[in-house]
Amino acid sequence: MLFKTLILFLCLFCSSFFSQSQKDLWGDIRERMSFSYSLDHPSVEYELEKYNDNQYVINRLAKNGQRYLYYTVNEAIKRDLPVELALLPFIESQFDPYAQSATGASGIWQFILSTAREQKLKKNWWYDGRRDIVASTDAAYDYLIKLHSKYDDWLLAIAGYNAGPNRISKEIKKNKNKGLPIDFWSLNLPKETKAYVPKLLALIEVIKNPEKFSVVIPNLPNRPYFQLVTLPSQVDLMQVANISGLKLEVIYELNPGFNQWATDPNGPFHILLPVGIADRFQVILDNTDPSELVQWDKYLVKKGDTLTSIAKKYLIDFALLKEINGFKDDTIYENEELIVPRGPSWIKDYLNKPDIYYVKAGDSMWSIAKKFSVTIRDLSIWNDLNPERFLLTDTKILIYPKYFKEIKRKPVPKNNIAYPVKKGDSISKISNKFGIPKEWILKWNDIPNETLIYPGQIIELKLSEIN
Numbered sequence: 001m002l003f004k005t006l007i008l009f010l011c012l013f014c015s016s017f018f019s020q021s022q023k024d025l026w027g028d029i030r031e032r033m034s035f036s037y038s039l040d041h042p043s044v045e046y047e048l049e050k051y052n053d054n055q056y057v058i059n060r061l062a063k064n065g066q067r068y069l070y071y072t073v074n075e076a077i078k079r080d081l082p083v084e085l086a087l088l089p090f091i092e093s094q095f096d097p098y099a100q101s102a103t104g105a106s107g108i109w110q111f112i113l114s115t116a117r118e119q120k121l122k123k124n125w126w127y128d129g130r131r132d133i134v135a136s137t138d139a140a141y142d143y144l145i146k147l148h149s150k151y152d153d154w155l156l157a158i159a160g161y162n163a164g165p166n167r168i169s170k171e172i173k174k175n176k177n178k179g180l181p182i183d184f185w186s187l188n189l190p191k192e193t194k195a196y197v198p199k200l201l202a203l204i205e206v207i208k209n210p211e212k213f214s215v216v217i218p219n220l221p222n223r224p225y226f227q228l229v230t231l232p233s234q235v236d237l238m239q240v241a242n243i244s245g246l247k248l249e250v251i252y253e254l255n256p257g258f259n260q261w262a263t264d265p266n267g268p269f270h271i272l273l274p275v276g277i278a279d280r281f282q283v284i285l286d287n288t289d290p291s292e293l294v295q296w297d298k299y300l301v302k303k304g305d306t307l308t309s310i311a312k313k314y315l316i317d318f319a320l321l322k323e324i325n326g327f328k329d330d331t332i333y334e335n336e337e338l339i340v341p342r343g344p345s346w347i348k349d350y351l352n353k354p355d356i357y358y359v360k361a362g363d364s365m366w367s368i369a370k371k372f373s374v375t376i377r378d379l380s381i382w383n384d385l386n387p388e389r390f391l392l393t394d395t396k397i398l399i400y401p402k403y404f405k406e407i408k409r410k411p412v413p414k415n416n417i418a419y420p421v422k423k424g425d426s427i428s429k430i431s432n433k434f435g436i437p438k439e440w441i442l443k444w445n446d447i448p449n450e451t452l453i454y455p456g457q458i459i460e461l462k463l464s465e466i467n
Contacts, residue, residue, distance in 0.1 A: 025070055025220040030208055032083040035154065037201050041185065043194060047202035053214040058206070062218040064095040067225050067253065068108060068133055074224070075137050082154060084204050085144055088161070091199045097131045097256035107131040107256075109140040115164075119143055125317045126264035132257030133272065134228065155184040155197055163193040226254050227278035229285070234265040235293045238377070243288065244273060244281045245422050283458065284418050292375065301336045314340050359395040367435035372399050390432055417461040421453050434461060 039045065051057060072086035089108040093099035097108050105112045107130035111121060119139035121129035129135040140161075147157035147165060151172075160168040171187040180186055184197055210217050237258065241248045254272040258264070263271065273281055299310060307330050311318040322330070325338050332338070357368065365387050369376045376387050382398045385391075419430065427450035431438035442450060444462045453459070 023222055025073065025222045026207060026217050028222050029073060029083055029086070032077065033204065033208060034082050035084050035201075035204060037155070037204075039201070039205060041198065043198040044201050044205075047195075047198045048205060048213070051202065051206045051213045051215065055215050058210070058215045058217055060094075061090065061203075062220055065090065066220060068095050068097075069220065070222070070224055071133060071226070072108075072137055075141060079141055079145070081141060081145070084200070085141070085154075085158075087200060087203055087207070088140070088158070090203060091196065097133065105130075107136045108133065109136045111136060111139065115143070122264075122268075124264065125320045126260050126262070127257055127268070128259055129257055132268070133226075133254070134270075135257065135268070153183070158197055158200060159184055159187075159189060159193050162196040163190055167193075224275050226272040227275050228270050229273055229278050229282055231263065231269045231271055231293075232285075232290050233269065233293060234263050235271065236262045239293055240271060240273075240281075243284050244277050245420055246273070246277060250274070280420055280456070280458065284420065287416060287418050297340050299338045299340050301332050301334055301338060303334050305332065305334075306330070307332055310338065310340070316340065357397040357399055359391045359393055359397060361393055362435060363391055363393075364432055364435040365391065366433060368397060374399065388433075416463055419459045419461055421455055421457040421459055423455045425453065425455070426450070427453060430459060430461075434463075436461065436463075 037044075039048070068089070069086065072089060073083055076083050076086045089095045092105075092110040093108050095108050098106075099108070099110065100106050101110060103112060106128065109130070111119070111130040113123070116123060116130050116139070119142060121132075121135060121139050123129060129139070144157055144161060147160040148154060150165060151157055151160065151168065156168055156172075167189070168187070171189060172182045174188070175182045175186060206213055206215070207217065237251050237255070238248060238261065240246075241251050244251075251271075251273075252258070254274070263269070301310075307321055307327070308318055311321045314321075321338070321340065324340070357372070359368070365376045365379055365385070368391075369379055379385060379397065380387050417434075419434075421430075427438045427441055427447070430436075431441060438450065441447070441459065441461065444460055447453065
C-alpha cells in the first residue's frame with residue numbers, strides 16, 4: 001500500500017513538474033502555433049541543419065529574446081495573429097534593436113526608412129521609432145496584416161515583408177499568366193527572400209520539437225520583462241536613471257528609440273522600465289517637479305558666433321538648433337540669448353568666472369543646490385563631484401554666474417519626496433544627502449531602528465514640514 005502511495009505521489013509530482021515546465025514562454029508559444037508547413041524543401045532542411053546539436057545557437061536565441069520576446073508574443077495574441085510572427089525579429093535582427101543592415105534597415109523588425117514612413121514611424125534627431133520596441137512592433141503587425149489581406153497567405157505575407165509587396169505581386173502575376181502555382185515555393189523571388197521564409201520555418205520547427213535536434217531551449221519566464229510608464233513631458237534619461245536607481249545602460253536597452261540624452265520634446269511621452277521598478281518610479285515621478293526632469297542651457301551669442309559654430313560646440317544638429325529657437329533664417333546677433341539642450345556633450349568652458357562657495361558644517365549637495373537654485377547635476381559637472389559622497393567642510397564649490405542668484409532667507413514651500421532606498425544606503429547617508437536630521441526621517445517613516453531599512457523601500461521625506 002505504501003509503495004502504491006509513493007508511486008502515485010511521484011506520478012503527481014512529475015505531472016505537476018512537467019505541467020509547470022510547459023508554462024514557460026516557449027511552452028506557451030508551442031501551444032499557440034498554428035502554421036501548417038512542409039519540411040520537405042531543401043532550403044528548410046539546410047536551415048534546420050544549422051540547429052542540429054548546436055546548443056550554442058539555442059542559448060544565444062534564448063538570451064537575445066529575454067527582454068522583448070514576451071512583448072512581441074503578447075501583442076500577436078492580443079491581435080489574434082499567428083504567434084509565429086512574433087519570432088520574425090530573430091530572423092531579422094536577432095532581437096537587437098541597434099542592428100543596422102547594409103540597406104539602412106534598423107531595429108528589431110528592420111524597417112527601412114521608406115516603409116517606416118508608410119507605417120507612420122517617427123524619425124528625427126531625438127528619436128527613431130524603428131528602434132522603439134513598442135512602436136516598431138505595432139507597425140510591423142499592422143504591415144503584416146495589410147500584406148496578409150492582400151495575399152491571403154501568411155508565407156506570402158512574410159515574403160512580402162522581406163522583399164516588398166510590389167515584387168511579390170509582380171511574380172504572382174507572372175505565374176498566373178503562365179498558368180503556374182502562386183504559392184511561395186513556386187515564385188521566382190530574390191535569393192534573400194527565398195532563404196528568409198525557410199529560416200523562420202526552421203526556427204518554428206526547432207522550438208516545436210527541440211529534442212529532434214538534440215538541443216534544450218533555456219527557460220524564459222512567461223511574464224512581461226518591462227512596463228510602459230507615461231511621462232508628463234520631455235525627460236532627461238540620466239534623471240530617469242537617477243530616479244529609478246537603474247544604470248543608464250539599462251534605460252537605453254529598453255528604450256533604444258531615443259537617440260539623445262533625453263526623450264523627444266514632442267513625444268512619445270512614455271518610457272519602458274523593468275517590471276517592479278516601474279511602479280516605484282511612477283510614485284517618485286509624481287513627487288518630482290516637472291522643471292527638474294530635463295535641463296537646458298542658455299547661451300549668450302558672442303562676436304563671431306554662427307549657428308553652425310554653436311551647433312558644433314554642443315554637438316547637436318544645426319537644423320534642430322534653429323527649430324528649438326524658432327529661427328526662420330540663419331541670422332543671429334551678438335548678445336542674443338539662445339536655448340541649447342544639455343546632454344553628455346555639454347561644455348561648460350564657455351562660462352564666465354564662477355562664484356566660489358565654501359562648504360559649511362551640515363551642508364549637502366542637495367542643500368547647496370537648493371540654496372543657489374541649481375541642480376545637483378550642475379554641481380556634479382562643474383566640480384567633478386560624486387553626488388553619493390559626503391562633502392568635507394571648507395571644500396571649494398564653483399557656482400557659475402548665469403545660474404547664481406542670491407536667495408532671500410525666508411521659508412520656502414518644498415515638495416515631499418519619495419526616496420527609494422538603494423543598495424548601500426543607510427539612514428545616516430540619506431540624512432547627509434538631503435541635509436535632514438536622521439531623527440526626522442525615522443519619525444516620518446515610523447522606523448524604530450535605523451538599521452531596519454532595505455533596498456527598494458520607499459522613504460518619505462516630508463520637506464513641506466521644514467521651515
